[in-house]
Amino acid sequence: MIWIDNISKSYGERLALDSVSIQVDENEIFGLIGPDGAGKTSLFRILCSLIVPDSGKARIGNLDVVKDYRKIRKIIGYMPGRFSLYQDLTVEENLEFFATIFGTSIKENYDLIRDIYIHIEPFKNRKAGELSGGMKQKLALSCALIHRPEVLILDEPTTGVDAVSRKEFWEMLSRIREEGITIMVSTPYMDEAQLCDRVAFLQNGKLLTINTPEGIIQAYPKDILSIQSDNLYGVLMDVRNYPLVHSSLLFGHEVHYTEKGKSINQYQLKEYLKRKGHANVEMNLMKPGIEDSFLELMKE
Amino acid sequence: MRTIFYIIQKEFIQVIRNRVMLPMMIIMPIFQMLVLLYAATLEMKHIELFVVDNDHTEASRTLVSKFEGSSFYMLSGYSASIKEAEKQMKNDKTDIILNISKGFGESLSRGEGTDIQLLINAINGTKAGLINAYSLNVISQFVGEYAKNKGTIVEQSSSAGLDIRYRYWFNPELNFKHFMLPGLLVILVTVMGMALSAISFVKEKELGTIEQINVTPIRKYQFLAGKLLPFWIIALFELAFGLTIGRIFFDIPIRGSLFLLFGFSSVYLLTVMGIGLFFSTITRTQQQIMLLFFFFNIVFILMSGIFTPVESMPQWAQTANILNPLAYFMRVIRMIMLKGSGLQDILKELISLSVYAILILSLAVWRYRKTS
Numbered sequence: 130m131i132w133i134d135n136i137s138k139s140y141g142e143r144l145a146l147d148s149v150s151i152q153v154d155e156n157e158i159f160g161l162i163g164p165d166g167a168g169k170t171s172l173f174r175i176l177c178s179l180i181v182p183d184s185g186k187a188r189i190g191n192l193d194v195v196k197d198y199r200k201i202r203k204i205i206g207y208m209p210g211r212f213s214l215y216q217d218l219t220v221e222e223n224l225e226f227f228a229t230i231f232g233t234s235i236k237e238n239y240d241l242i243r244d245i246y247i248h249i250e251p252f253k254n255r256k257a258g259e260l261s262g263g264m265k266q267k268l269a270l271s272c273a274l275i276h277r278p279e280v281l282i283l284d285e286p287t288t289g290v291d292a293v294s295r296k297e298f299w300e301m302l303s304r305i306r307e308e309g310i311t312i313m314v315s316t317p318y319m320d321e322a323q324l325c326d327r328v329a330f331l332q333n334g335k336l337l338t339i340n341t342p343e344g345i346i347q348a349y350p351k352d353i354l355s356i357q358s359d360n361l362y363g364v365l366m367d368v369r370n371y372p373l374v375h376s377s378l379l380f381g382h383e384v385h386y387t388e389k390g391k392s393i394n395q396y397q398l399k400e401y402l403k404r405k406g407h408a409n410v411e412m413n414l415m416k417p418g419i420e421d422s423f424l425e426l427m428k429e
Numbered sequence: 430m431r432t433i434f435y436i437i438q439k440e441f442i443q444v445i446r447n448r449v450m451l452p453m454m455i456i457m458p459i460f461q462m463l464v465l466l467y468a469a470t471l472e473m474k475h476i477e478l479f480v481v482d483n484d485h486t487e488a489s490r491t492l493v494s495k496f497e498g499s500s501f502y503m504l505s506g507y508s509a510s511i512k513e514a515e516k517q518m519k520n521d522k523t524d525i526i527l528n529i530s531k532g533f534g535e536s537l538s539r540g541e542g543t544d545i546q547l548l549i550n551a552i553n554g555t556k557a558g559l560i561n562a563y564s565l566n567v568i569s570q571f572v573g574e575y576a577k578n579k580g581t582i583v584e585q586s587s588s589a590g591l592d593i594r595y596r597y598w599f600n601p602e603l604n605f606k607h608f609m610l611p612g613l614l615v616i617l618v619t620v621m622g623m624a625l626s627a628i629s630f631v632k633e634k635e636l637g638t639i640e641q642i643n644v645t646p647i648r649k650y651q652f653l654a655g656k657l658l659p660f661w662i663i664a665l666f667e668l669a670f671g672l673t674i675g676r677i678f679f680d681i682p683i684r685g686s687l688f689l690l691f692g693f694s695s696v697y698l699l700t701v702m703g704i705g706l707f708f709s710t711i712t713r714t715q716q717q718i719m720l721l722f723f724f725f726n727i728v729f730i731l732m733s734g735i736f737t738p739v740e741s742m743p744q745w746a747q748t749a750n751i752l753n754p755l756a757y758f759m760r761v762i763r764m765i766m767l768k769g770s771g772l773q774d775i776l777k778e779l780i781s782l783s784v785y786a787i788l789i790l791s792l793a794v795w796r797y798r799k800t801s
Contacts (some may be wrong), residue, residue: 176793177644178644179640179643179644199646202645202646205644207472207640207644209637209641210638211637211640212637212642213636213638213639213641214638214641215439215443215638216636217443217446217447218439218442218443218446221695222439222442226435226439227645228430229435229642230432230435230436230645230647231646232431232647256446274640306562339631419678423436
């Protein structure tokens, strides 16, 4: 459905996107994961025909994002990272305005947005600027969907939204997908990657990997050890000075540890920690999570 | 067409909701018309007169009483010492010193020429010029009457034997308000038209709402037309409002056709709003565009001929005024309202402004990019 072929874009000296190629299949939820400044927004703005790439091509369906920009704008729904609706118009007025400029009406596509809009309908006479973060986001999603787009492009929709609303939001996305809409969504939260069908991981404008979330986890190259201790911080500091260490990262109340080789010599590590005065240490081999995979990719 | 209508509808809702804009649209014309017109007047009242009389004759006293009798002057001091008077002037306590030297009365009665000295505070040049004109008028009246009463022939400075009568055309009472009100209307309409549409455009950029608009199929000209038309209507309404106030409170004459006045204003507004929209395509924040407006409007207004006639400006300034839309409108609104000019008389300005409007609007549409 979406073909991104060798897209590069730079702002002055700074390279925002470096030969990025991605293919998104029809009717999938495709996640674009990456830290702030990775180039996610630039890529989306190119797809939405808001900026022109320096080189490379991108198509949505069979429409070129540069040449057929006028047609592109009819078939995409875009929700920018920053709340971009009219704060001084009411919920209903915003929705109506965007429906009418796409030549449709709320009534016509109500079934598509009903599940989302129903949450904010009680406040339909409230000005958009006076809504809470989660409600603003639902309104923005409703407005992006009101013309029944073929492709929905969401730029960091869950940034700054509470955990409950985030969960709700992802549930909404899977329901939208059932309507046959292809969704491309970006997020800085690595845990949200697991909610996508496939994800691309972007850093400093470079594409590090594209895979299913399971695929990414399976591709993790090493054994990984979870270390727990009363003096977790002390363990972390000492592990970092251990000659065989490859990575040691703090995850909540455990340290995830890998060695230079693929497998881990637990006995030797235990002895080393004992010598450093950490007697009470618990070690378990574990399955890597998606965050381990991303952090490993970033390290490379 | 429908799209433009929906954008206009949206703009009107936003204007009505705006807590500053709507009250300003009502208060500004009232304030400009009522307060400024009374405050910014060039008519002189309460000119402070200091008299230095070293003559003490009937003639000198009559002259002084002539000044006192005029509604323009107030006697601020009376002395025989010029030093005292100069001190008053230095302390800004007096506007004009009338210095009558000894022998004034005697010379007059003998029919010889004599001197009077007028010292005028010229910190404000315009004011000094007016005081001078008023004072000469009083003195020449005095001389005329004195000659009649005494039966002596007095050699009057320039108009000896000639009785000059003035008649001021188009503003017979030299009513300053009638001259200024059209000028203030021009400023009002310009500020409303140029600033409001452009600021509402830049606001969309600043708040990011333009992002959402840019990904819709709205065409560039549709969006700009939607930004322009609501404020065009509002500005024309403001003109009507201002004219009504002028008519009710100042009895301002509207000698020409109202239809022509509004027709010309419509074209004029398209030009200034085009300039405003062009500015808004090259700025990102409301602050930037306000600064641009501040700069251009001060230049435009002062060079438009609101206070001083354009014809007395240096040639380069008159040439520069080709690009100053206010100069066209300032001239035409006074011509229509005070002189009753018809279409024939303002055709040149109308055509010039139409060309200007087309050029600047095309430039704005061209410069506005939905894609960067």
